[in-house]
Amino acid sequence: MSTSKTYPLIVIGGGSAGLTAARSAAYLGVPVALVEKERIGGDCTWAGCVPSKALLKAAKVAQTARNAAPFGVQTAHVHVDMPAVRAYVQSVIQHIYAHETPETLQAEGIDVYLGGATFEDPHTIRVGETLRLRGKRFILCTGARPFIPPIEGLESVPFETYETIFNVDRLPQRLIVIGAGPIGAELGQAYARLGARVTLIDVAFLPTEEPEVRTVLLPRLAAEGVTMRTGLVARVARDGAEIAVWVEDDPTPLRGDMLLVATGRTAALDGLGLDAAGVAVSPKGLLVDETLRTSQPHIFAAGDCIADNPQFSHLAGAQGFTAFRNALLPLKSKARRAAVPAVIYTEPEVARVGLTEAQARAQFDDVRTTTWALDRVDRAVTEHDTDGFIKAVHRANGTLLGATIVAERAGEVLTEFTAALERGARLTALSAPMRAYPTYSSGVAQLAGAAWRARWLAHPRWGPLIRRLARWWAYRLR
Structure with a gap:
């Protein structure tokens, strides 16, 4: 074992949270070590945000070519070259990874160590088999890994997860997806647009979203070749070149030539030696307080490894900065919990922030x-894509509680609601800014105006009074 080196801060994990924490320290000239078990960039760069959006773009191009006729454009047969699609996805990954390589980080003032980190005591970690590092403060940013459910026979059949599917260069004829959450919905639509017949299996489709989301998306997916099968998977088995999947209470199996398990993610904490560090952990992940401090006062955590933490790259990055501040600086800040935006990158996109209607009514x-229908938004009409809506959830006085958007570029538009929620603003305030047309x-402005009219002009008492005052003033004009 080599001689140990001591750092004011050691960050374990080089994904969104870890990169933000380490870079924040380096920007201030604080000596910092970043320890990464696999590849700098984490799931976001290699197996999540980046490759999935690149694949979705390729699939959208194919679908747009097929559906060009309404625009007066005639296209011949659309051919999908799956190895070329994979090459495009990998090129996007490499473009982004170029800003995250160990050499890049070293040049920014971060000492990078590649290897698994294991605590030997609360202030010492072993990296690989030959290196020992000591730290005054630690930030754990180890992320998450695919959750594999205990389904009978699953261990005996080949299957893909979000970690492996972007390395596949063949297009299945029939893709079966276990899981109809965000990962299943996105990849299911992508593969259907690329030419596969897709079946999603789950107890519900996007169950945490507003019911109206399913009303819009399910018919759209069905028209594109995605079948939603409701139920629990009982068992799976290999049958020659096919994979057979049985859904509970149905003796007839579904058959496909590729299986994708998209049943969520679980905190990646294996091999960390948290017992030796004295860090409390639950079956769902690390336990932290509102400042992201673990049960050890000098050890913090950020991102997907935290128990019951929404697993978003942007939240992980924000928490990485908060953990850095609280670990090294005297003024402590609370981790962000409210107004966290979430986007599902289907087409149309599903974007949500704050409370759903059901969550709000429970409180x-x-x-x-x-609600404002998308067919009343002129840009959506020009794009020939009016399936969707903008929905705001608010209190009787107009205070905004949450919003859901189903539309093209919904994730970009959602920022207006996110900013309003952070300010504690009323919905009608969103009608004030001028927007380009x-x-x-x-x-959003149209919806805010509709909310104002519903609150005041439709009120049985105030509505008639406002109109009478307006008419009275109008007649007094000279």
């Missing part, structure tokens, strides 16, 4: 909703 007794964000 307040004066909940109201205002035609844009999808103009629908």
Whole structure:
């Protein structure tokens, strides 16, 4: 074992949270070590945000070519070259990874160590088999890994996860996806657009979203070749070149030539030696307080390894910065829990922030909703894509509680609601900023105006009074 080196801060894990924490320290000139078990960039760069969006783009191009006729454009047969699609996805990964390589980080002032980290005591970690590092403060940013459910026969059949599917260069004829959450919905639609017949299996489709989301998306997916099968998977088996999947209470199996398990993610904590560090952990991940401090005062955590933490790259990055501040600086700040945006990158996109209607009604007794259909947003009409809506959840006085958007570029438009939630603003305040025309964000102003009219002009007492005052003033004009 080599001689140990001591750092004011050691960050374990080089994904979104770890990179933000380590870079924040380096920007201030603080000596910092970043320890990564596999590849710098984490799931976001290699197996999540980046490759999935690149694959979705390729699939969208194929679908757009097939559906060009309404625009007066005639296209011949669309051919998908799956090895070329994979090459495109990998090129996007490499472009982004170029800003995250060990050499890049070293040049920024970060000491990078590649290897698994294991605590030997609360202040010492072993990296690989030959190196020991000591730290005054630690930030654990080890991320998550695919959750594999205990399904009978699953261990005996080949299957893909979000970690492996982007390395596949063949297009299946029939893809079976276990899981109809965000990962299943995105990849299911992508593979259907690339030419596969896709079946999603789950107890519900996007169960945490507003019911209206399913009303819009399920028919859209069905039209593109995605079948939603409701139920629990009982068992799976290999049958020659095929994979057979049995859904509970149905003796007839579904058959496909590729199986994707998309049943969520679980905190990646294996091999860390948390017992030796004295860090408390639950079956769901690390336990932290509101400042992201673990049960050890000098050890913090950020990102997907935290128990019951929404698993978003942008939240992990924000928490990485918060953990850095609280670990090294005297003024402590609370980790962000509210107004965390979430986007599912299907087409149309599903973007949500704050509370759903059901969540709001469980907390307040004066909940109201205002919805604006996408066919009343002129930009959506020009794009020939009017399946969707903008929905705001608010209190009777107009205080915004949450919003859901189903639309093209919904994730970009959602920022207006996120900013309003952070300010504690009322929905009607969103009608004030001038927006360029035609844009999808103009629908937010239209919705805010509709909420104002519903609150005041439709009120049985105030509505008639406001109109009488307006008419009276108008007649007094000279």
